[in-house]
Amino acid sequence: MKRNDFPILTETMNDEPFIYFDSAATSLTPEPVVNAIRDYYRNVNTNVHRGVYTLAAQATEHYEAVRQQTADFIHADKANEIIFTSGTTAGLNQVARGWGDLNVHAGDEIVVTLMEHHSNLVPWQQLAQRQHAVLKVIGITADGQLDWSAFQAALSHQTKVVAVTAVSNVLGTRNPITKIAAAAHAVNAAVVVDAAQAVAHFPIDVQAWNADFIAFSAHKMFGPTGVGVLYGKTERLQEMAPTQFGGEMIEDVTQQTATFKAAPLGFEAGTPNIAGVYGLGAAIDYLAQIGYEAIQTQEHKLDQALKAALDQPDVTVYGSNNPFAHTGVFSFNLTGIHPHDVATALDQQGVAVRAGHHCAEPLTEALGVHATVRASVGFYNTIDECARFGHAIQATRRFFA
Numbered sequence: 001m002k003r004n005d006f007p008i009l010t011e012t013m014n015d016e017p018f019i020y021f022d023s024a025a026t027s028l029t030p031e032p033v034v035n036a037i038r039d040y041y042r043n044v045n046t047n048v049h050r051g052v053y054t055l056a057a058q059a060t061e062h063y064e065a066v067r068q069q070t071a072d073f074i075h076a077d078k079a080n081e082i083i084f085t086s087g088t089t090a091g092l093n094q095v096a097r098g099w100g101d102l103n104v105h106a107g108d109e110i111v112v113t114l115m116e117h118h119s120n121l122v123p124w125q126q127l128a129q130r131q132h133a134v135l136k137v138i139g140i141t142a143d144g145q146l147d148w149s150a151f152q153a154a155l156s157h158q159t160k161v162v163a164v165t166a167v168s169n170v171l172g173t174r175n176p177i178t179k180i181a182a183a184a185h186a187v188n189a190a191v192v193v194d195a196a197q198a199v200a201h202f203p204i205d206v207q208a209w210n211a212d213f214i215a216f217s218a219h220k221m222f223g224p225t226g227v228g229v230l231y232g233k234t235e236r237l238q239e240m241a242p243t244q245f246g247g248e249m250i251e252d253v254t255q256q257t258a259t260f261k262a263a264p265l266g267f268e269a270g271t272p273n274i275a276g277v278y279g280l281g282a283a284i285d286y287l288a289q290i291g292y293e294a295i296q297t298q299e300h301k302l303d304q305a306l307k308a309a310l311d312q313p314d315v316t317v318y319g320s321n322n323p324f325a326h327t328g329v330f331s332f333n334l335t336g337i338h339p340h341d342v343a344t345a346l347d348q349q350g351v352a353v354r355a356g357h358h359c360a361e362p363l364t365e366a367l368g369v370h371a372t373v374r375a376s377v378g379f380y381n382t383i384d385e386c387a388r389f390g391h392a393i394q395a396t397r398r399f400f401a
């Protein structure tokens with residue numbers, strides 16, 4: 001399925017056909033996206049929102065068209081609710097600083113989950129420390145789901161923010177965002193969703209989720225690195241202050257003071273990643289062409305095949321027993337073999353996986369380990385690759401036995 005668009009997939013690695021099972025870290029970039037970035041540098045290469053000459057106007061027009069395209073992509077009401085960032089991390093930090101500092105005060109509570117990536121945990125820790133607020137971390141059940149009763153019990157009128165990942169980058173667990181947002185809104189808390197691991201697998205629907213802020217990265221949805229999206233509801237963006245100051249975000253500047261533009265430009269100080277935004281637009285087009293339905297059909301098959309491949313003695317898979325609860329992400333360990341040794345042995349057999357705590361150290365600790373091996377797939381992977389991965393795991397077990 002469209003594998004030809006990803007030249008890396010036809011490479012060999014260590015004399016073996018290359019199997020890319022690290023899409024949760026970054027997805028591969030198809031030719032149309034690479035071409036869009038090249039086209040910008042070859043044929044446009046001007047700054048946005050500044051020059052009046054034709055080529056600069058063309059760049060601005062395209063940049064703003066991608067903003068509208070992004071709004072449509074996630075069903076946002078208005079293009080002005082879309083802020084271009086450098087990625088999920090930047091978006092989440094912007095909310096924690098720009099909105100959090102103004103709206104979270106001493107004694108207020110911030111609720112996150114044990115599933116959070118560090119980029120949706122540490123900014124809230126820092127906010128809690130700055131404001132003398134309380135950070136509550138909601139645990140998970142034995143099968144890797146959010147502990148719903150603990151979550152409900154944690155909510156109160158002190159809760160100002162609920163920050164949650166749509167999909168765990170370690171377990172693949174998909175969180176019920178609509179339900180979480182409804183419960184959080186019942187106590188007037190703002191809902192911040194880390195959609196980094198969702199966007200390659202299923203649609204982000206701002207209307208259905210009803211979240212206040214949503215952050216994601218282009219490089220996890222077949223787009224380039226260094227560009228991402230922060231969605232904010234208009235009324236929430238009005239409550240947020242800029243965290244970066246400089247060119248193009250100001251309205252008027254005197255020697256001593258300045259006033260700032262409203263969203264989105266007030267939150268995009270300096271020259272943005274214009275080529276990245278061209279690439280993001282091409283990635284959205286690409287996703288539309290493939291279609292989330294086709295992606296999900298293929299990924300269900302891959303999830304099942306990965307579960308079968310890992311169904312071996314001495315293999316512990318973390319999270320649910322249901323393969324479809326993994327959203328393309330399987331974290332596992334081989335008894336008695338260090339995860340980094342497993343990853344190295346797999347690399348020797350052409351398989352790229354990640355080993356470590358996956359920027360979710362508290363979760364890894366809660367699983368009772370220091371690290372796991374993580375295999376994560378995209379729609380471009382095949383059932384045959386899953387089977388070959390299973391054989392590579394067998395060979396790894398034999399090698400270390």
Ligand code: PMP
Pocket residue numbers: 024025086087088089090117119120165167168169194196197217219359
């Ligand atoms: N959240 C999750 C769940 C992630 O998987 C990642 C990427 N590993 C991030 C946030 C951070 O994304 P980025 O590095 O693109 O800012």
